Amino acid sequence: MMEDDEPLTPGGRLFLQPQMNQIIHCVLGLKNPIDVESVKFQVENSVMLQHPRFSSVMVRDHRGIEHWRPTKIDIDRHLLVIHNPLPTFSSDDHQSAICDYLSDLSTSSTLSMDKPLWEMHILIPHKCVIFRIHHSLGDGISLMSMLLASCRKLQDPHSLPTISLPTKPPTNFFIRFYNLLVSLFYSFIYFLQFILRCLWIRDRKTAISGGSGVELWPRKMATATFALNDMKTVKAAVPNATINDVLFAVISSGISRYLDFRKPNGLRDGVQLTGLAMVNLRKQPGLQELSNLMRNNSGARWGNKFGMILLPIYYHRSNSSEPLEYLKRAKVMIDRKKQSLESHLSYKIGDFVMSTLGAKFASMLNYRILCNTTFTISNVVGPQEEIMIGGNPVTYLRANNSALPHALILNMVSYAGKADMQVQVAKDIIPDPEFLAKCFEDALLEMKEQVTAKI
Known part of the structure; x- marks a missing residue:
């Protein structure tokens, strides 16, 4: 065990067990064509890589206890770029193609343990980006917050997105x-x-x-x-x-x-x-x-x-x-x-x-x-409100696991x-x-x- 190692939380350890091994998929549909080099630049300078969970690998000590260990990020290992249209019944049926792709990811694809437990799939013909993030890094609220921290309002490019919060009336x-x-x-x-x-x-x-x-x-x-x-x-x-x-x-x-x-x-x-x-x-x-x-x-x-x-x-x-x-x-x-x-x-x-x-x-x-x-x-x-990421308007926002x-x-x-x-x-x-x-x-x-x- 190294000095900078940090133990996993109980929840993080749970989601590494074979029966509960979970990956969250955050799906962003974009209005304009995707520039891969721009995406790399956005990721390298994003708040995501400032968070230790996204720049650490999971290691086990001699007792089998899991720890996060800081490492250097190689962006190219985390980006998977799909240049050809995904197979579907119609070449213009983007939504069905993306659903089919996500269906395959849900059972057939895991994350490599020799790098931080996240990756991005960029579907160029379908103007879609899929963030794949292991559940041991955080839950849906944490991960959506991380994603939206890199977004801005479409009508106000200097402001972060907002959501409505419920209020409780005072009681005696x-x-x-x-x-x-x-x-x-x-x-x-x-x-x-x-x-x-x-x-x-x-x-x-x-x-x-x-x-x-x-x-x-x-x-x-x-x-x-x-x-x-x-x-x-x-x-x-x-x-x-x-x-x-x-x-x-x-x-x-x-x-x-x-x-x-x-x-x-x-x-x-x-x-x-x-x-x-x-x-x-x-x-x-x-x-x-x-x-x-x-x-x-x-x-x-x-x-x-x-x-x-x-x-x-x-x-x-x-x-x-x-x-x-x-x-x-x-x-x-x-x-x-x-x-x-x-x-x-x-x-x-x-x-x-x-x-x-x-x-x-x-x-x-x-x-x-x-x-x-x-x-x-x-x-x-x-x-x-409508948001954009890297100057590209977001047309839809979805999630699954x-x-x-x-x-x-x-x-x-x-x-x-x-x-x-x-x-x-x-x-x-x-x-x-x-x-x-x-x-x-x-x-x-x-x-x-x-x-x-x-x-």
Whole structure:
């Protein structure tokens, strides 16, 4: 072990275990052709390379304990430039080609351990840049912050991108005391459910269920695109609803639509399917400047700082439920989750298991809860306005990760008035992700039509 070596965090060690080895993909679509030399210059002078995680290799000492060791960066080893169009059904179908490329990356491509654990794939014909970053370097909030620290507002080239942060209204002592009692009650219930889910309770088998080993199966990917104004219109129909409530209602309705299409035999109305959601635990929610993330005493510190919560949805036949009923059910359930400490407790459980039983046992526990649930969902809030990187306007911003035992993985990122949700599937279980993505889009439009019809 050398003097400059720094030990990995417990979360970093977890994501290096074979069963939990995860790579995050941040996808940037650009308006203008990509100049590779300009990209190299931007990377060499970016704040990214000022961060020690991005200029260190992972090494193991004589006891097998992982450490970060500073090294010299060779930019050419981190850039993969694709000059020819990716194969697809049509040479002009850029989105399908990019989805196919990401699908292959999710199962077939790892990061070399003899260099810092990140790389960039530059797809010249498709005007697309894919950042591949190992999850041991940080979570989605950290990595999106790192990426956006290199971007500027399109209309104000000297300003960093901004996001909207939620505000909480002030409350008096009695309301705070009541909220504490409610929080303790729901925390106990959901903590117990989380433990049981880790141990043996699992979802019923359906047409979208994964399981042990499914992370190795070939993948397909599609994109569901939503207008944030449509989501705002829908959320206004239910008092105090949020965009997250609408998103989860859309997922619940969309999955029910898809299961109807697959004609499930014996799948009764009301069957529970459980999603596993990742929740940012930083005191300051949202994307922060890199300087904040690098301070150890910051509430928005760098690294893997997220918990997990179980989000159940219930199958309902498409013709037997009012569209807005999905939103009402989603809001009740998510409000209770917000009042609980489930995400914090799940983080503490993982931290305790890592420190007492080791990374292998923690990895086994995480893998088990993935096998016992049906899908993964994450939602990262992106910039409100259009941005550019290196003077090149960004047309879309997306994110996804490498494969998990789930046959369905949903990753949403909002950007400049729209939200793109990457729908990643195990194609031998869900062969038609494009249709599933359309089910989600149609679910939102149906909710919007019901709202506008009542006005």
